[in-house]
Amino acid sequence: MSRPYSAALLSTFVILLGSLGGASAAEPIVGPAAAPSAKEIFTRFGPALVQLSGTVKTTMKFSGNAMPGRESRLDAAGVVIDADGTVITSANVVDPGRMMQKAMKAGGSMSGMDMKMDVASEHSNLRLRAPDGTQVPAVLVIIDGDRDLAVLRPDAKDAAAQKMAGKWPALAAVATDKAEVLDQILVLGRLGAQFDRQFALTPVQVTAQISKPRPCWIVNGGSPGGVALTRDGRYLGLITIQLGEVDFSSMMSASQGMAVVPAAEILELVKSANAPAAK
Amino acid sequence: MPRPSIILTASATLIALALAGCGGDRPATGAAVAAPASSVEAQTVAARVLPSLVRIRVVGVNPRQGKLDKYESAGSGAIIDATGHVVTNHHVAGKVRRVWCDLSDGRQVEADLVGTDPLADIAVLRLRLGGKPVPGIATWGDSDSLRVGDPVYACGSPVALSSSVTAGIVSNTRMVMPDFFARWADFFAMDGEQVGDLVRWIGHDAVIFGGNSGGPLVDRAGKIVGVNEIGLGSMGGAIPTVIARPVAEELIRSGTVARSWIGLDVQPRLPARADHRGALVGGVTPGSPAAVAGLRAGDLVTAIDGEAIDVRSPEELPGFNRRILIAPIGSDLKLAIYRDGKELAVVARTQARGAALGHDDEILSWGVTVRPLTRLSAVAKERASANGIEIATVQPGGPADSAHPRLEAGDIITAVAGKPVLALKDLPTSGGPVLLSVERKRLRFTAALNPSDAEPPPPPAEAGGAWLGLALLPHDATLAEALGKGTPVGLQVTLVVPGSPAETAGLKVGDLLTHFENEPIEITGTGDVDRFTAQVRRYKAGLSVNLGLFRTGTTSTVAVTLAAQPPTPRRYRDRVLEFSCREPSAEERAERGLSAGQPGLIIEGIQNAGWADVAGLSEEDLLLAIDATPTPTVAAAQTALTAARTARAATVVLHVHRKGHSRYVTILPEWPRTP
Secondary structure: OOOOHHHHOOOOOEEEOEOOOOOOEOOOEOOOOOOOOHHHHHHHHHHHEEEEEEEEEEEEEEOOEEOOOEEEEEEEEEEEOOOOOOEEEOHHHHOHHHHHHHHHHHHOEEOOEEOOEEEEEEEEEEEEEOOOOOEEEEEEEEEEOOOOEEEEEEOOOOHHHHHHOOOOOEEEOOOOOOOOOOOEEEEEEEOOHHHOOOEEEEEEEEEEEEOOOOOEEEEOOOOOOOEEEEOOOOEEEEEEEEEEEEEHHHOOEEEEEEEEEEHHHHHHHHHHHHOHHHO | OOOHHHHHHHHHHHHHHHOOOOOOOOHHHOOOOOOOOOHHHHHHHHHHHHHHEEEEEEEEEEEEOOEEEEEEEEEEEEEOOOOOEEEEOHHHHOOEEEEEEEOOOOOEEEEEEEEEEOOOOEEEEEEOOOOOOOOOOOOEOOHHHOOOOOEEEEEEOHHHOOOEEEEEEEEEEEEOOOHHHHHHHHHHOEOOEOHHHOOOEEEEOOOOOOOOOOOEEEOOOOOEEEEEEEEEOOEEEEEEHHHHHHHHHHHHHHOOOOOEEOOEEEEOOOHHHOOOOOEEEEEEOOOOHHHHOOOOOOOEEEEEOOEEOOOOOHHHHHHHHHHHHOOOOOOEEEEEEEEOOEEEEEEEEOEEOOOOOOOOEEEOOOOEEEEEOOHHHHHHOOOOOOOOEEEEEEOOOOOOOOOEOOOOOOOEEEEEOOEEOOOHHHOOOOOOOEEEEEEEOOEEEEEEEOOOOOOOOOOOEEOOOEEOOEEEEEEOHHHHHHHOOOOOOEEEEEEEOOOOHHHHOOOOOOOEEEEEOOEEOOOOOOOHHHHHHHHHHOOOOOOEEEEEEEEOOEEEEEEEEOEEOOOOOOEEEEOOOOEEEEOOOHHHHHHHOOOOOOOOEEEEOOOOOOHHHHHOOOOOOEEEEEOOEEOOOHHHHHHHHHHHHHOOOOOEEEEEEEOOEEEEEEEOOOOOOOO
16 A cells, blocks of 8 residues: 655655766655656665675584584675665674574573573675675674664775765665555565576565554565665665564474564664764 | 594494404414413503503694684504604694694693605604603504404503503404495595505404594504504504504605605406406506506506516505505506406506695685695596696685685686796785686686785674663562462562662562563563563663562562663684683673672683683683783783784783682693794
């Protein structure tokens, strides 16, 4: 269920599609005049969807006994939210061990035995890949495990990152749009490497609206790290995974839900990432 | 983590099962069975051998995911001369970063690897004796004089326990790997070598176990007749001294074992060729001495240098191989050939064989382990040249895995910016993008790689959220019922952090939290505390929340103003000593009874077989001081560890608190080479 554009005039999300050729950032685009086509969405929002790569080493301890660490390749998508290249994505995408840890904490028992599991992750070689293929080293600045959010930034010490500063094609959030239960929204993401990381747009429906303690919309689909948009093409927030309890006695079934974390919440996290303690 | 002794023990499981019922070649001759060992004889043997016995403790390396992963292992060995040479197995000490030996007189000394030979599974160490004498010297015996049934004694350190002697008899003088294990050849291979190509083990039933590897098998005179290598339960296998001794002596002499090669693949003759004796040529390496001499597949080699050859079974192959391997490099081998009903004579000039696989090394800035090609590894890859460096393992997501295009295990780097790669030093480890010429089987391509050896960044901050400052435990229905008096379920307060919002609101240990924001707190039996804590964390600091409270039979509601969570505890990871430490959280300080300003950092993230692990540092230890400098903060620990690194200190002594006691832990670091 989409709402007329006029009902969302307060929405002031803008898309800053900065030129990568060295020119200054493009003029902000303040929302579309009508429900955009998929092609228009890809053109408008696509450049802000960047690829993250790197190595994540996960070490696990079961009831205090450490298992050998395992390194895996990180290949994920994130959304650039300012021209300096600040990227927001799902914490579970950046740190897969976190989901396991959370599941175990939510309801970790196996065959009636209490099992304490600790998962630690170490990231290295993190890189952001700009739409023109430029790769710059990145640092993971802050993680909010409860809301499944992670903030990354280009490594300011790197020459290529310095060159890109102020020129990232960004989706700049300055306020929050609204959605209601049974609204249909769109999730913009990227497919895997086997599909050459093409853009994909998925319609999903808002199934619940959570207001306390922190606002979010529960939706019935989408992939974590994806961009949630209203039907008429305005930015709503980020798709995250909200993990429920896991019952290992019933074949590891997990109750997990996809949730859209509103942009205002994201901005708040980015703001805390800017605080001296998080740097 | 591979433990060589265990690996070999596992291998031996199969061997032992497979050889059940097989006999050696000598019992049929009716050789007299020696009298069983007496306890007096055993005592005499033990007195002769034990002084020379050493327990070996190693930190070894194995290539894995683009790095040389360390592992800790143990084995046995015997001192064979007054200068402190120790003979052991290659699989015990052939790939070591550090090695220590426990001597029979109680000394523990570090040792150096003199040389190693994976084909014979023999390695030689030299003890750093510092001018002091060895406690004993073992003497070599004659393995060729052994007969099935002879008493033998296995000496070593089973499961790394202190020196032991077990008695048994020779069960088999020529135990080999049967043909049907060929399908697991890669599993049995050691650095690409098949020990069974050269060695026929002495099978015996003196009990050995993991940790006995490398220990001597001695005869009733206390002389070494074998070096224990494989074993399970009552069945063991030792490398006979006829192989082990010359290899050890050559390793001492030159640090390596020179062997000959002519490029022949040989197998037992087929049943269909039972009409004529010889060793069947299965194949000839193109361009090899055998090929130059005109040998070809299907030939039968009937004699070498005039000595008749017949290979009817796998047991007879090691003898054939050995004949070629021990020939002087560059010598002419006269081979008698049977082909198409005719006898031919050819001469093949031997060449140096080299190792099956090159030595593993790591390039951290590439995220790879590499090994130079050898003649044999080049042949296995059907390459005419052994020039180039092979990528053995790749770090997922590392620079090589992110090269354009990605590099893979098995790729061969043949040139850098057009300049041929002949040795590891030809690979640049820093600077800008490196242009590589790469071979992948029959493919040839160019790749660009950006070396990066940046230290892993510190972990990201965790978003704070709200905080109460309580430690809690579930108070479930069973407990509530046992207490009676209408006690509800909830979460019992077990600790209140001084200065926290909970303390300010007047919460006390023993209180029972029953409601949060007027909703009952559910107790499901699992994850209750974490769920509650996460719920609180989602609130914003500064908000006031209502807690339902049960205290001494009375219920009440308390308003608590939530505070922001204290900052993520600071951490420091020492990459050389391979452990992390962090400042305890407010809850942890309260739990451990640490007063404000009292030093203590929590140890965590100890790398398996890292120097801190080897020293015995333990997770959850509380670090009090480093080299007598107190460590109240991570910064203080970092300063102390940096000072030790700058000074390249021989030892770093940590004072730690562990389970009610304190102790000193001495780390013996291996500092990185200075550029």
